[in-house]
Amino acid sequence: MSSYKDLEIYKHAYKLAIRVHRESLKLPSFELYEQGSQIRRSSKGIKDAISEGYGRRRYKADYVKFLTYSIASCDETTNHITTIKELYPELTSFNELETEYDILGRKINNYLQYVEESWRS
Numbered sequence: 001m002s003s004y005k006d007l008e009i010y011k012h013a014y015k016l017a018i019r020v021h022r023e024s025l026k027l028p029s030f031e032l033y034e035q036g037s038q039i040r041r042s043s044k045g046i047k048d049a050i051s052e053g054y055g056r057r058r059y060k061a062d063y064v065k066f067l068t069y070s071i072a073s074c075d076e077t078t079n080h081i082t083t084i085k086e087l088y089p090e091l092t093s094f095n096e097l098e099t100e101y102d103i104l105g106r107k108i109n110n111y112l113q114y115v116e117e118s119w120r121s
Contacts (some may be wrong), residue, residue: 004054009108013070016100020077023093024096027084033096035087045073046104060115067112073107 018041024036053066068071081098084091 006049007050007054007111009070009104009111010047010050010054012107013043013050013068013074016097016104017047019093019100020097023097024092026091026093027088031087033051035080035084035119039077039084042073042076042080043091046070046077048109049073050108064112067115071105071108071112074101074108077101078105093103 021040024039027036039085047070049066049070053063053070056062075090078098078101081094081101084098085094085098107116
């Protein structure tokens with residue numbers, strides 16, 4: 001692969017970050033800078049950690065660290081989605097996002113395991 005943009009996990013994380021950004025703008029105005037800001041930041045943090053880690057892939061420990069950060073941001077995003085679903089059940093688009101982030105988290109975890117196993121020193 002010549003770029004982090006070629007990674008399936010990056011492509012998935014990027015598309016979801018755009019969707020979360022758009023859907024978060026449907027929250028009530030007083031939530032735009034509370035839950036809205038938090039979920040936008042965590043969802044974008046996933047793709048950002050993947051790209052930064054890829055740039056450090058020459059150093060396996062750094063790559064693993066940033067992939068771990070991306071999993072943590074994915075978990076944080078899922079947590080925000082759970083809260084939004086509880087507070088605003090009428091925003092049904094977050095149901096699908098929850099499923100998509102579960103899938104993304106498993107994909108990142110599988111990729112992390114691949115990196116750890118195939119790059120053994």
